[in-house]
Amino acid sequence: MKRALMILIFFVALILIWEGLFRARIWSPVLVPGPLSVGRYLDGAILDGTLWHATVVTMRRLLFGYFLGIACGLPLGLLTARFKFMEDTLGIVALGLQTLPSVCWVPLALLWFGQTEAAMMFVVIMGTLWSVVIATDNGVRTVPPIYAQAARTMGSSQFHTWVTVIVPASLPFIVSGMKQGWAFAWRSLMAAEIYVTILSGFGLGHLLHYGRELNAMDQVIGIMLVIIVIGLLADKILFSPWERFLHRRWGTMRQ
């Protein structure tokens, strides 16, 4: 309760400082709109449905591409960790592509897929995939061999050991890889949405882009706030429960 109050006070203070700076008229109100006008913009965007619509479009691209990326990355990471041949081929490719900033996929995606949903999806998948492959590979390699030995003496077959021992034992790595993949995917999707207009759906990036075109700073800041809130929520909803579970089970929680 006390903690919630603290948080509330902090953010109210932040908004008050913002309002104060706005009223002091140090900068042009066109460049620095006050919290009230940003609030008015958000209110309007919520009421006429544009904000909701854009959020749905963006989240659909993001979640769909993200989970597809994980679904491909996890087994590929297991393969590179298991087979020397895969390590020497796919492993090197994954390592190389992971160092490529995922925004760099945007031009290629547009040339390949045109201005379509597929292009957006492709960018998100490329952002997610390689991080997950590398993290899974890393995680599997750090699993103490004694776990697999113990499982085998208990009658676990090769495949069963992979599913019930190796994968759960590397969960801490896999989850942090998923988190990194999420961050990459989210950033590259925003870049792609700002960069190009996809006629099949206007996402949050487009709203941001048109805010600039229309010189509507209240819209720019409003959408930025929405993007921040989505990022926070994703962290709290998607990853926090996992991380809490891992910390509790592995005993890595800081007191």
Added chain:
Amino acid sequence: MMAVHEELQNVPPEKLVVEGVSKWFRTRRATMHALDNISLNIREGEFVCLVGPSGCGKSTLLNIIAGLEAPDSGRVLADGKPVTGPGRDRMVMFQESALFPWLDVMGNLMFGLKLKPNLTNKERHEVAEYYLQLVGLQSFLHANIHELSGGMKQRVALARALAPNPRVLLMDEPFAALDAMTREQLYRDIQEIWQKRRKTIIFVTHNVREAACLGDRVLLFSTHPGRIQEEFGIGLPRARDINSVDLAKYSAQITRSLKRHLHLEMAEAAG
């Protein structure tokens, strides 16, 4: 004639037979002769301790009996059948607990039980609870592994190894990392469980006194290459106390022998 017949009947069958097992470890730099022509018979229900300096290959032999490693020559028979891989009839308890940190205590016990067919889940739970009770941890059913002390972890590991009801228990220095008090308690516990559940146990240790306390037989290993140097029968009644004077005599005898072999080896190496 009858008496002889009866006597023959009463001899427990050979549970494990190790026949001329040798093992080399090859690295880029050197080849190490880890085990040299080891032969060994272990009867049903016997408690055998393998003792020797570190690097004498006693853990390797245990792994070969477990089926986790293959010998370069020779073979191991379990109940007359050659060992080709790990099996539920020969459960291993490792030096570090090897418990799965992503599962709680119950989950760890259930891991092996779930792999055992012909049991309902309810029965599996009952079995798991029984063995947790046997090691005195029934109130830690849903504890996380990291919340347990070292001794408790090894108790859970013991319960996990016992739960699928293996006939043979292979223990690789399971108490080495524990403090003396905890260890003493576990010596009592393991003897009690062994008597109650009639397991065949092979116990690897470098602690001579521990070996004398637990084993019916103590096999002394020498290094380079690993050989069984000497065998000692420990004719003391159970349950034995690690601090008893009688036990000290046995352990002194084994220690003397161990030192003699070490000196011989060093002289050989120097010469």
